[in-house]
Amino acid sequence: MGPNLLSNYFETASMILFGIGFTTLFLQPNLIKKVIGLNIMDSAVYLFLAAKGYIDGRLAPIVVNGVTDMEAYINPIPSGLVLTGIVVSVSVTAVSLSLIQKLYKEYHTLDMDEILTKANKEAER
């Protein structure tokens, strides 16, 4: 173990959140809960990026009084990356939810195991 586990508490929390989302994705048979797990993982990544961009005692990167000094502002790049991530996660969630709704209309269940067995039975016919 390295020395910075507790001082990097934001990163630690984001990694635990990532693990929770990953576990949800693995263990829940319900498809909607899988999508929720995916979104928890996304949020963990945003928290991690935002924590990486932060610098102690500096302001948000909006120029005040014309001061354009690197010592005055936090890192603006992770903020832009988080924006990209949010847009992609919204799109992925929308498309996957519509696919899930189609599956529900076809098989009348949200359980992935039941959907698989029903699909296998249909394929055997």
Add this chain to the structure above:
Amino acid sequence: MSRIKDALKKFADGDFIITTKRKKNPRRRPSTHHEATLKERYVVWHEEKARSFFKGMYISASVFVCLTLIGILLITVSFLPPFGNPSNPVNNEVSERYIEKGLEETGAVNIVSGMILDYRAFDTFGESHVLFTAATGVMLLMRKKKKGKEETDKFSPRRDPIVKNVAKYIIPFLLVFGIYIVLNGHISPGGGFSGGAIMGASLILYSSAYGYRKINKIITEKFVKRVTFVSLLFYACAKGYSFFTGANHLPSGIPLGEPGAILSSGLILPLNICVGLIVTCTMYSFYSLFTKGEI
């Protein structure tokens, strides 16, 4: 005893094939029966216990994998550079350049806005395309075959007087707030994505308070398609022109204006408006496609 007599009679008649068959049959039956039980047992085990057995295996294996993953990630975090330290390798010359030259080169007071809509404008263009593609995919999946208008009106939300009256007072403020955020994207926190999300939320509120028929008078599928198409086309042309002239060291002829004013920072304001319109249309079309299957 009568069976033996019958058999003897038949043997005397020369009809011994039947007796041999009769003798063989009872032997065969237990053997086939035995096979069937093995098969049946396997089927029963497969149907009743194998699923729970493999489920238990799967759950324990996945718990193991997840815990291992969290452990590896936590060990990696413990070796990361300390939080909030200015000398971290993340804070390198790229962010220094953006902060020190951003205001001068893009004219945007908000450095993040100047970064994502000027230096990295094609990234944001790709994001808008991701939204557009997602809306197209949802439309392909969710669209119903053409039905009578009455059937879609059947699922229209009931006209609740409380929601209706609250929406009447909230929606104008929400819309104005969203427009403010979009137009002030380059001089304050905000921009096309957040403002567009707020405007889309106000449209969703209007649709759920007043029903589909009223909002379909203003926003139809044609309108959404045209707004999205024109915004994407304008974004592509404007930023393509700007990048072409910039890469060839030509004057682009776009005034940067005075930093801090609304009409400043060159192309960032119109691009923010484009992104805001795309996000608004996408949010609203997600909602209406999920509820009624058409825009």
